[in-house]
Amino acid sequence: FTNQYFTANAFVPMTTEKCIDFMDKYLFNDDTLLRNKLMVKQWIYEPGLPANCPHILPARFAQVDSQRVAFEKDLKAQSLKTAAWSTHEWLQFLRKVAHPLPFEKMSDLDRTFKLSVSSNSEIADEWFRLAIASGYELAYPAMEDFLSRVGRKKFLEPLYMEMLKSAKGTDMARAIFAKSKENYHPLTAQKIESILNAK
Numbered sequence: 001f002t003n004q005y006f007t008a009n010a011f012v013p014m015t016t017e018k019c020i021d022f023m024d025k026y027l028f029n030d031d032t033l034l035r036n037k038l039m040v041k042q043w044i045y046e047p048g049l050p051a052n053c054p055h056i057l058p059a060r061f062a063q064v065d066s067q068r069v070a071f072e073k074d075l076k077a078q079s080l081k082t083a084a085w086s087t088h089e090w091l092q093f094l095r096k097v098a099h100p101l102p103f104e105k106m107s108d109l110d111r112t113f114k115l116s117v118s119s120n121s122e123i124a125d126e127w128f129r130l131a132i133a134s135g136y137e138l139a140y141p142a143m144e145d146f147l148s149r150v151g152r153k154k155f156l157e158p159l160y161m162e163m164l165k166s167a168k169g170t171d172m173a174r175a176i177f178a179k180s181k182e183n184y185h186p187l188t189a190q191k192i193e194s195i196l197n198a199k
Contacts, residue, residue, distance in 0.1 A: 077112035
């Protein structure tokens with residue numbers, strides 16, 4: 001159906017109503033009962049997700065969360081079962097773990113998983129956000145290096161915003177930006193500068 005739709009309508013103006021008509025004819029074979037059963041109009045026109053939206057149980061995230069809770073209590077980092085974790089599972093852990101996290105816990109994570117020198121920018125960015133929130137200054141030199149090398153706004157803006165939550169962090173943000181701004185895309189530099197000036 002998708003191939004047929006794009007072939008038939010290539011370079012042709014399209015409206016929602018024309019699309020639904022096309023679906024009725026070629027996808028549902030004019031079976032409006034089937035279309036209504038699938039709640040097509042609710043998916044297209046109504047806010048939120050219709051009742052027939054599939055609900056996926058994120059089993060692997062649930063496992064990450066259970067380990068995170070145990071780590072926040074008394075589990076040591078070396079006992080975390082992370083060998084098969086994807087980037088998404090690491091992000092789940094770092095985003096959901098307590099902010100701030102005590103120094104001992106931060107240090108344990110860093111020693112065990114070398115998060116301050118992670119070569120994965122997604123993980124590094126979340127780790128540095130946690131480091132700022134936790135006042136884990138041992139990660140700051142690596143974070144400054146990260147901010148001088150990485151130019152994507154999606155990584156830079158959250159870190160600068162996190163730094164701006166404290167007076168000491170604001171001073172650090174301004175110092176890092178002054179040294180690193182020439183490495184940023186002009187629009188990114190302009191955005192970060194506007195954030196800093198608004199503080």
